[in-house]
Amino acid sequence: xxxxxxxxxxxGDIQEISDSNKSIKGTVIESVKGGxxxxxxxxxxxxxxxxxxxxxxxxxxxxxxEIEAKILELDRQxxxxxxxxxxxxxxxxxxxxxxxxxxxxVGDVKEGKISSIVSFGAFVDIGGxxxxxxxxxxxxxxVENPNEIVKVGDPVTVKVLEIDNDKERxxxxxxxxxEDPWLDFELHYKEEDIVDGEVTKVVPFGAFVTIGKxxxxxxxxxxxxxxxxxxxxxxxxxxxxxxxxxxxxxxxxRRVNLSIKKADPNWKEIEESKExxxxxxxxxxxxxxxxxxxxxxxxxxxxxxxxxxxxGIGNS
Numbered sequence: 001x002x003x004x005x006x007x008x009x010x011x012g013d014i015q016e017i018s019d020s021n022k023s024i025k026g027t028v029i030e031s032v033k034g035g036x037x038x039x040x041x042x043x044x045x046x047x048x049x050x051x052x053x054x055x056x057x058x059x060x061x062x063x064x065x066e067i068e069a070k071i072l073e074l075d076r077q078x079x080x081x082x083x084x085x086x087x088x089x090x091x092x093x094x095x096x097x098x099x100x101x102x103x104x105x106v107g108d109v110k111e112g113k114i115s116s117i118v119s120f121g122a123f124v125d126i127g128g129x130x131x132x133x134x135x136x137x138x139x140x141x142x143v144e145n146p147n148e149i150v151k152v153g154d155p156v157t158v159k160v161l162e163i164d165n166d167k168e169r170x171x172x173x174x175x176x177x178x179e180d181p182w183l184d185f186e187l188h189y190k191e192e193d194i195v196d197g198e199v200t201k202v203v204p205f206g207a208f209v210t211i212g213k214x215x216x217x218x219x220x221x222x223x224x225x226x227x228x229x230x231x232x233x234x235x236x237x238x239x240x241x242x243x244x245x246x247x248x249x250x251x252x253x254r255r256v257n258l259s260i261k262k263a264d265p266n267w268k269e270i271e272e273s274k275e276x277x278x279x280x281x282x283x284x285x286x287x288x289x290x291x292x293x294x295x296x297x298x299x300x301x302x303x304x305x306x307x308x309x310x311x312g313i314g315n316s
Contacts, residue, residue: 006041007042009041010040010041010042011041011042011076013041014040014041014042014071014074014081015074015076017071018071018074021070023068023069023070023088023091024040024068024069024070024071024083025040025066025067025068026038026039026040026041026044026066026067026069026083027039027064027065027066027067028046028062028063028064028065028066028067029043029063030063031059031060031062031063032045034047034048035047035048035050035051035059036048036051036059036062036063038067038069038083040081040083042079042081043079043081044069044071044081044082044083045080045081045082045083046067046069046082046083046084046085047082047084049086050072050083050084050085050086050087051085051086052085052086052089053086053089053090053093067085068085068088069083069084069085069087069088070083070084070085070087070088070091071083072084072087094168096128097128097129097168098165098168100128100129101129101163101165101168101170102165104160104163104170105160105163106160106161106162106163107159107160108159108160109157109158109159109160109177110126110127110157110158110159110160110172111126111127111155111156111157111158112124112125112126112127112131112155112156112157112158112172113125113153113154113155113156114150114151114152114153114154114156115130115152116130116152117146117147117150117151117152118146119135119146120134120135120146121133121134121135121137121138121146122138122146122149122150124156124158124172126158126170126172129168129170130170131158131160131169131170131171131172132169132170132171132172133156133158133172133173133174134171137161137171137172137173137174137175137176138150138174138175139174139175139214140175140178140180140181140182140214140215141200141208141210141214141215141216142208142216148201149174150174156174157174157177158172158173158174158177159172159173159174159176159177160172161173161176178214179213181212181213181214181215182215182251182254184212184213185211185212185213185215185251185256186251188212189211189212189246189249190246190249191246191247191248191249192245192246192247193245193246194243194244194245194246194263195211195212195243195244195246196211196241196242196243196244197209197210197211197217197241197242197243197244197258198210198211198239198240198241198242199236199237199238199239199240199242200216200238201216201238202232202233202236202237202238203232204221204232205220205221205232206218206219206220206221206223206224206232207219207224207232207236209242209244209258211244211256211258215256217244217246217255217256217257217258218256218257218258219244219257219258219259219260220257223247223257223258223259223260223261223262224236224260224261225260225261226261226264226267226270226271226274242260242263243260243263243264244258244259244260244263245258245259245260245262245263246258247259247262
C-alpha cells in the first residue's frame with residue numbers, strides 16, 4: 001500500500017541520517033510524560049532533559065514548532081526512536097565557537113560585559129564566547145575578592161592573553177589594557193617621600209592605601225598613629241584621603257610600605273615624649289625634695305620628735 005511505502009521510505013531516510021550522524025528536522029506534535037513526541041516521518045521521542053542546553057519547564061510551548069535534533073537511538077523492530085535537540089544545539093554552538101576562535105588573535109583588544117563572577121576571577125562575554133579574567137588580571141593592585149573590582153553587567157575592555165582551541169577556552173586581562181602604574185611610580189616616587197593617598201582597603205593588620213596612578217601600599221597597624229591602634233577599621237575609612245610617608249620601596253618585587261604617623265614632621269618628638277617616664281615632682285635631679293611645711297603643725301611635730309629622741313625612744 002501507499003501508506004506502507006511512505007512508512008518504509010521514512011525509516012530508510014531516518015536510518016541514512018542516523019548513519020551519517022546528521023541532524024533531522026521534525027515537528028513537535030504532542031507533549032507526554034517525560035518529554036515530547038516529534039513527527040519525523042514516524043513518531044520520535046524527545047526526552048525533556050534533551051530538549052535544550054538549559055532546563056525546560058514548560059514542554060507544551062514547543063507543540064507545533066519545527067525543530068532539529070540528533071538521533072540517539074534507533075530500533076526499527078521496537079519502533080523506537082530517541083532524539084536529542086540538545087546535542088544538535090551543542091554541535092551548532094561548538095561550530096560557532098570554533099569559528100569565533102579562528103578569527104580571534106592573541107593581543108586583540110575586545111569590548112565585553114561581565115557575565116558572571118567566581119572566586120578565582122570573572123567571565124566576560126566578548127560577543128560570541130565567554131572568556132576568563134583571572135583574579136590576578138583584574139587590576140594592577142592586589143585583589144582578594146573579584147566583587148571588589150567588577151559587577152555582573154559591567155562593560156569592560158579586555159585584552160586576549162591566550163586561546164586554547166582544543167578546550168575552547170579564552171584567557172583575558174582587564175589590567176593589561178591600562179598602563180602599568182608602577183612604570184610611572186618608579187619615575188616619580190622614592191623612599192622618604194611624603195605624598196597624598198587614598199585608603200582602598202582596611203584589614204585587621206592595617207590598611208592598603210593607593211598612591212600615584214594606582215599603586216597600592218600597606219600601612220601596618222603600628223604605622224597608623226603614634227597612639228596604639230587596636231582596630232584599623234575604627235581609625236580609618238574607605239576612601240579617606242591621607243598623608244603618607246614611603247618607608248620602604250622595592251620596585252622589583254612591586255612592594256611599597258607606607259606610614260601615616262611618620263608623615264607628621266614631628267613624629268619623632270611625639271614618640272620620644274611618649275617614652276619619657278611620667279613624674280609628679282618638679283625638683284631637679286640629685287636634689288632631695290623639700291617637704292612642704294605648714295606653720296604651727298610642723299613645729300609641734302618637731303618638738304614631739306625631739307622629746308622622744310632625748311628619752312632614747314627610736315634610737316638605733
